[in-house]
Amino acid sequence: MTLNIKYLTLFFFVVLFSCNSSKKSSEMEISKNESEMIEKGFQKAVVIFSENENACPYTLSVEGVDYLLDPVNLDKNFKVNQEKIWVSYRSLRMANRCNKATPVEIIEIEKRK
Structure with missing residues:
Protein backbone atom coordinates (compact mmCIF):
# COMPACT_ATOMS: atom_id res chain seq x y z
CA MET A 1 0.00 0.00 0.00
CA THR A 2 2.78 2.47 0.89
CA LEU A 3 4.51 1.60 -2.36
CA ASN A 4 1.43 2.71 -4.31
CA ILE A 5 1.33 6.00 -2.40
CA LYS A 6 5.01 6.60 -3.22
CA TYR A 7 4.38 5.96 -6.93
CA LEU A 8 1.32 8.20 -6.95
CA THR A 9 3.27 10.97 -5.22
CA LEU A 10 6.15 10.60 -7.67
CA PHE A 11 3.74 10.61 -10.62
CA PHE A 12 2.02 13.73 -9.28
CA PHE A 13 5.32 15.65 -8.99
CA VAL A 14 6.47 14.57 -12.45
CA VAL A 15 3.22 15.76 -14.02
CA LEU A 16 3.23 18.99 -12.01
CA PHE A 17 6.79 19.98 -12.90
CA SER A 18 6.62 18.89 -16.53
CA CYS A 19 3.62 21.16 -17.13
CA ASN A 20 5.34 24.18 -15.61
CA SER A 21 8.58 23.70 -17.51
CA SER A 22 6.89 23.72 -20.92
CA LYS A 23 4.88 26.78 -19.99
CA LYS A 24 8.00 28.63 -18.89
CA SER A 25 9.92 27.68 -22.03
CA SER A 26 7.14 28.90 -24.32
CA GLU A 27 6.92 32.17 -22.35
CA MET A 28 10.69 32.56 -22.61
CA GLU A 29 10.53 31.87 -26.36
CA ILE A 30 7.89 34.57 -26.83
CA SER A 31 9.82 37.16 -24.83
CA LYS A 32 13.02 36.22 -26.71
CA ASN A 33 11.20 36.71 -30.03
CA GLU A 34 9.86 40.08 -28.83
CA SER A 35 13.29 41.32 -27.80
CA GLU A 36 14.79 40.17 -31.13
CA MET A 37 12.09 42.01 -33.10
CA ILE A 38 12.53 45.18 -31.05
CA GLU A 39 16.31 45.02 -31.57
CA LYS A 40 15.68 44.80 -35.34
Missing part, protein backbone atom coordinates in the same frame (compact mmCIF):
# COMPACT_ATOMS: atom_id res chain seq x y z
CA GLY A 41 13.68 48.05 -35.16
CA PHE A 42 10.16 46.63 -35.24
CA GLN A 43 7.26 47.89 -33.14
CA LYS A 44 4.10 46.08 -32.02
CA ALA A 45 1.00 47.27 -33.84
CA VAL A 46 -2.58 46.35 -34.68
CA VAL A 47 -4.31 46.95 -38.02
CA ILE A 48 -7.64 48.76 -37.64
CA PHE A 49 -10.31 48.78 -40.34
CA SER A 50 -12.86 51.59 -40.51
CA GLU A 51 -15.88 52.11 -42.75
CA ASN A 52 -16.23 55.72 -41.63
CA GLU A 53 -16.26 58.12 -44.58
CA ASN A 54 -13.83 60.60 -42.98
CA ALA A 55 -11.38 57.96 -41.77
CA CYS A 56 -8.68 56.04 -43.56
CA PRO A 57 -9.90 52.54 -44.41
CA TYR A 58 -6.87 50.95 -42.69
CA THR A 59 -4.79 52.48 -39.94
CA LEU A 60 -2.17 51.17 -37.55
CA SER A 61 -2.34 51.51 -33.80
CA VAL A 62 1.27 51.24 -32.65
CA GLU A 63 2.07 50.39 -29.05
CA GLY A 64 3.52 53.45 -27.32
CA VAL A 65 2.35 55.90 -30.00
CA ASP A 66 -0.58 58.17 -29.07
CA TYR A 67 -1.89 58.66 -32.61
CA LEU A 68 -2.92 56.41 -35.50
CA LEU A 69 -0.74 55.82 -38.55
CA ASP A 70 -1.92 55.79 -42.16
CA PRO A 71 0.21 53.22 -44.03
CA VAL A 72 0.29 54.31 -47.67
CA ASN A 73 1.73 50.98 -48.85
CA LEU A 74 -0.06 48.39 -46.69
CA ASP A 75 0.00 45.03 -48.46
CA LYS A 76 -3.39 43.41 -49.10
CA ASN A 77 -2.33 40.37 -47.02
CA PHE A 78 -2.31 42.60 -43.93
CA LYS A 79 -5.63 44.34 -44.58
CA VAL A 80 -7.38 42.39 -41.85
CA ASN A 81 -9.15 44.11 -38.96
CA GLN A 82 -7.40 43.56 -35.60
CA GLU A 83 -4.43 41.80 -37.27
CA LYS A 84 -1.50 41.83 -34.84
CA ILE A 85 1.72 42.78 -36.58
CA TRP A 86 5.34 43.79 -36.17
CA VAL A 87 6.06 46.88 -38.23
CA SER A 88 8.99 49.07 -39.17
CA TYR A 89 8.03 52.36 -40.79
CA ARG A 90 9.13 55.89 -41.60
CA SER A 91 7.10 59.10 -41.45
CA LEU A 92 6.21 60.80 -44.70
CA ARG A 93 6.27 64.50 -45.38
CA MET A 94 2.95 64.74 -47.16
CA ALA A 95 -0.54 65.99 -46.43
CA ASN A 96 -2.73 63.70 -44.37
CA ARG A 97 -5.09 61.56 -46.44
CA CYS A 98 -7.57 61.36 -43.56
CA ASN A 99 -8.37 63.27 -40.38
CA LYS A 100 -7.08 61.07 -37.59
CA ALA A 101 -3.94 59.40 -38.95
CA THR A 102 -0.42 60.42 -39.92
CA PRO A 103 0.90 59.04 -43.23
CA VAL A 104 3.78 56.56 -43.03
CA GLU A 105 5.61 54.23 -45.37
CA ILE A 106 6.00 50.65 -44.21
CA ILE A 107 9.59 49.45 -44.46
CA GLU A 108 8.96 45.92 -43.16
CA ILE A 109 5.94 44.13 -41.76
CA GLU A 110 5.38 40.68 -40.24
CA LYS A 111 2.45 38.94 -38.60
CA ARG A 112 2.69 38.72 -34.83
CA LYS A 113 1.47 35.82 -32.71
Whole structure:
Protein backbone atom coordinates (compact mmCIF):
# COMPACT_ATOMS: atom_id res chain seq x y z
CA MET A 1 0.00 0.00 0.00
CA THR A 2 2.78 2.47 0.89
CA LEU A 3 4.51 1.60 -2.36
CA ASN A 4 1.43 2.71 -4.31
CA ILE A 5 1.33 6.00 -2.40
CA LYS A 6 5.01 6.60 -3.22
CA TYR A 7 4.38 5.96 -6.93
CA LEU A 8 1.32 8.20 -6.95
CA THR A 9 3.27 10.97 -5.22
CA LEU A 10 6.15 10.60 -7.67
CA PHE A 11 3.74 10.61 -10.62
CA PHE A 12 2.02 13.73 -9.28
CA PHE A 13 5.32 15.65 -8.99
CA VAL A 14 6.47 14.57 -12.45
CA VAL A 15 3.22 15.76 -14.02
CA LEU A 16 3.23 18.99 -12.01
CA PHE A 17 6.79 19.98 -12.90
CA SER A 18 6.62 18.89 -16.53
CA CYS A 19 3.62 21.16 -17.13
CA ASN A 20 5.34 24.18 -15.61
CA SER A 21 8.58 23.70 -17.51
CA SER A 22 6.89 23.72 -20.92
CA LYS A 23 4.88 26.78 -19.99
CA LYS A 24 8.00 28.63 -18.89
CA SER A 25 9.92 27.68 -22.03
CA SER A 26 7.14 28.90 -24.32
CA GLU A 27 6.92 32.17 -22.35
CA MET A 28 10.69 32.56 -22.61
CA GLU A 29 10.53 31.87 -26.36
CA ILE A 30 7.89 34.57 -26.83
CA SER A 31 9.82 37.16 -24.83
CA LYS A 32 13.02 36.22 -26.71
CA ASN A 33 11.20 36.71 -30.03
CA GLU A 34 9.86 40.08 -28.83
CA SER A 35 13.29 41.32 -27.80
CA GLU A 36 14.79 40.17 -31.13
CA MET A 37 12.09 42.01 -33.10
CA ILE A 38 12.53 45.18 -31.05
CA GLU A 39 16.31 45.02 -31.57
CA LYS A 40 15.68 44.80 -35.34
CA GLY A 41 13.68 48.05 -35.16
CA PHE A 42 10.16 46.63 -35.24
CA GLN A 43 7.26 47.89 -33.14
CA LYS A 44 4.10 46.08 -32.02
CA ALA A 45 1.00 47.27 -33.84
CA VAL A 46 -2.58 46.35 -34.68
CA VAL A 47 -4.31 46.95 -38.02
CA ILE A 48 -7.64 48.76 -37.64
CA PHE A 49 -10.31 48.78 -40.34
CA SER A 50 -12.86 51.59 -40.51
CA GLU A 51 -15.88 52.11 -42.75
CA ASN A 52 -16.23 55.72 -41.63
CA GLU A 53 -16.26 58.12 -44.58
CA ASN A 54 -13.83 60.60 -42.98
CA ALA A 55 -11.38 57.96 -41.77
CA CYS A 56 -8.68 56.04 -43.56
CA PRO A 57 -9.90 52.54 -44.41
CA TYR A 58 -6.87 50.95 -42.69
CA THR A 59 -4.79 52.48 -39.94
CA LEU A 60 -2.17 51.17 -37.55
CA SER A 61 -2.34 51.51 -33.80
CA VAL A 62 1.27 51.24 -32.65
CA GLU A 63 2.07 50.39 -29.05
CA GLY A 64 3.52 53.45 -27.32
CA VAL A 65 2.35 55.90 -30.00
CA ASP A 66 -0.58 58.17 -29.07
CA TYR A 67 -1.89 58.66 -32.61
CA LEU A 68 -2.92 56.41 -35.50
CA LEU A 69 -0.74 55.82 -38.55
CA ASP A 70 -1.92 55.79 -42.16
CA PRO A 71 0.21 53.22 -44.03
CA VAL A 72 0.29 54.31 -47.67
CA ASN A 73 1.73 50.98 -48.85
CA LEU A 74 -0.06 48.39 -46.69
CA ASP A 75 0.00 45.03 -48.46
CA LYS A 76 -3.39 43.41 -49.10
CA ASN A 77 -2.33 40.37 -47.02
CA PHE A 78 -2.31 42.60 -43.93
CA LYS A 79 -5.63 44.34 -44.58
CA VAL A 80 -7.38 42.39 -41.85
CA ASN A 81 -9.15 44.11 -38.96
CA GLN A 82 -7.40 43.56 -35.60
CA GLU A 83 -4.43 41.80 -37.27
CA LYS A 84 -1.50 41.83 -34.84
CA ILE A 85 1.72 42.78 -36.58
CA TRP A 86 5.34 43.79 -36.17
CA VAL A 87 6.06 46.88 -38.23
CA SER A 88 8.99 49.07 -39.17
CA TYR A 89 8.03 52.36 -40.79
CA ARG A 90 9.13 55.89 -41.60
CA SER A 91 7.10 59.10 -41.45
CA LEU A 92 6.21 60.80 -44.70
CA ARG A 93 6.27 64.50 -45.38
CA MET A 94 2.95 64.74 -47.16
CA ALA A 95 -0.54 65.99 -46.43
CA ASN A 96 -2.73 63.70 -44.37
CA ARG A 97 -5.09 61.56 -46.44
CA CYS A 98 -7.57 61.36 -43.56
CA ASN A 99 -8.37 63.27 -40.38
CA LYS A 100 -7.08 61.07 -37.59
CA ALA A 101 -3.94 59.40 -38.95
CA THR A 102 -0.42 60.42 -39.92
CA PRO A 103 0.90 59.04 -43.23
CA VAL A 104 3.78 56.56 -43.03
CA GLU A 105 5.61 54.23 -45.37
CA ILE A 106 6.00 50.65 -44.21
CA ILE A 107 9.59 49.45 -44.46
CA GLU A 108 8.96 45.92 -43.16
CA ILE A 109 5.94 44.13 -41.76
CA GLU A 110 5.38 40.68 -40.24
CA LYS A 111 2.45 38.94 -38.60
CA ARG A 112 2.69 38.72 -34.83
CA LYS A 113 1.47 35.82 -32.71
